Amino acid sequence: MAANPATESSLDLSWLDLYEDAASAEPGKKGLTLKEINLGRYADSARGAGDMTYRMRGAIPRPGAQRFGPNYQSKADVWSENCLMLYEEATQRQWSSARDIPWDTLEPLPDELERAMCQLATMLTEVEFIAGDVPGQWMPFVSAQDFEAGLFLMTQIMDEARHTDVFRKRALANGGGLLAQGAGLGLRTLIEARDFTEMSVLMHVQAEGFVQSMFRMGELIGQTEADKRIFRMSAQDESRHLAFGVMHLKYVLDTEPERREEIHHYLDKAEGDAAGGGSGDVTFPPVFEALCILLGGGVDKFDEGLQKFLLLRKRQINEYVHRLTVAGLGDRRERLGPLMAQFLDPA
């Protein structure tokens, strides 16, 4: 430093030379992503002990820093190995419910089909609302040592806002309106969770998994190009939320295998209690009937619709068990609640 002594004496500069190494992350193929800056002592693998401040991982602790209340001190409590990638993917794949849905292609539908679509949209705009509150509730407990997990949750909050709004838009865009409130959708279990992993396995893996299996049948449920596109775009987002949850569960089971039985306990409750359909339950009568009408193509084809509904349920349950298996909880198939077990394919 070529400062003259007179000016330097008026400065403290104690912050200026606290470290010697030079970080020079270079952008990769996808620009400068979190992966490129996950280097050296700044990397998640170099995470030291946390503290109860918001000091970002790798920043130098400030003597006298005040605590902000309890947060998770151990990485496994909130971490998912794919959260860096999922965060960047989320920023690249944001879409706009205002402009990316071909609203102008909506055509008037027969009344019963419009009502069924509006009922489904009413339930979804309700479910998606909770899906934003739940990660919000946990953000203050995610340590800044694991800030990428926090960043991911903040993209999820944005995604769920968009889902909440797109289904409201759908209900109000084609001559319909909102219909009956959902109830007994198993949403309370999500906000009741008292542990991050409990929340993640119930919301990311179970509830969003069920929603995802339904969105993936959007080609059959949707009656118009706009409907189908809503399901496709939303499914793209849900796959990130699910991927976070599956990999979080895997991280916990890999690093803290003693938590296995505890996690089963949460699932025992969620699968057995409430309506028995799990979190994000589609067996709530108005939703069930609306789905049968949409899948069948009309009230008079309700029974055909019912067969497809049972296929949807089957798909939901088998994909759910598959995701748990990927996470390392394959033994769940032996203890599924009866309303789910009935749909399970042989291993």
Next chain:
Amino acid sequence: MSTGEALARAAQATQVEIPQEARDRARELGWEDGLIELALAKGHSLQVIWQALRAGVDGQRAKEFLQGGQTAIPRDLSWMEVPTEWGIRARPKDPAMGLTIADLMIGTYGDVPDVWTNRSEIARGSYPNPIVEDMGYTIFEKALVWADCCVPLYEEAIRDRWVSATDLNWNSLEPLPHDLERAVCQFMTEQSERAYFTGALWSGWLPEISYGFLELKLFLSTIIYDLARHSEAFRKRALSNGGGLGLQAPTDYSRVAKEARSFPELAAILFVQDSMLYTLFSHGDEFAQNELERDLYRFVARDRKRMMDYHIERMKHMLFKLPDRRDEQNLYLNKAESRMGKDWADPAVSEPLAILLGGGVANIEEGKRKLRDLRKLQVDSYLADLQKATFIRKHINGRLEQAIQA
């Protein structure tokens, strides 16, 4: 064989377990003992029986149904006729913006009530189910949280989104003199932490706000997402040009925001920092050392402008609706200013900015002079923002006053 038949056969073959919840529900509805077993034996799947139970089919109907040998399950379809407003066809007012949430503010769907009374997560405008659990929301009063501008700002935030990984020209970075690089990095360390903290803080308040104020929550979600991106963008800059993360941010101001006991207190406290940071970043050209930083500060200032628009309108709206709470705001603003003054006086906060404004340690006197001007401008703009919110702040906190002079 249909899926339903297959399920039913599978059930018979494996002696299906009947969930306790189903038995309890059957008893409530007056189903005779053994009726579920009979239905299973007649080839109905557990799922179909469950749907009948959930639909509230009573014992008499269930029995007649089974004796009649019908295969279709009874339908209710009453949800088709609930008395909500029907026949809505929202259309984009501005084709360039597409179908916005502002376009949905029609008929009863656009009514944002002064007091929202439903304690569940019911979508505003849908038909309430009379028996639902309390979801635990605590904010039901429009005057505390609402600003009309959150409706258009939500869609503007989505339109104006940017991505730090690819919208900033990382390849353009050139090595800077040591003191300047370290000053940039210290500034980035502080701002990255402040953004992350504030994002986490807003997030934690989301579950408090009831569905009556849906559009506000949607808007806050964009704020949270903006803050996430600011946090990582600042970190990326610190780690990409030969520097690193410096000393963690001072905690006084953030702690007072964390200590807020109510939404209006939180908003009043954040008003102070958000106004100051908006002014700071909109003058980013004065302390940016290169094109990348100029672009970054411009993006951040654009996002922060929306945040400020919300703050000003919310406070104005609240003071209009709840005039007796006017003086109380001084308490929150005073606390926030005091802690901010403390943070500003910290060498790790003031010196990097002075070095960047002056162009190096060698020009520190020039830098300090410029920082004083900038601080004064921040405070004047803050007072002007309060004035726009119809709030006259007669005296700012003495500690903040001192920090400007330092």
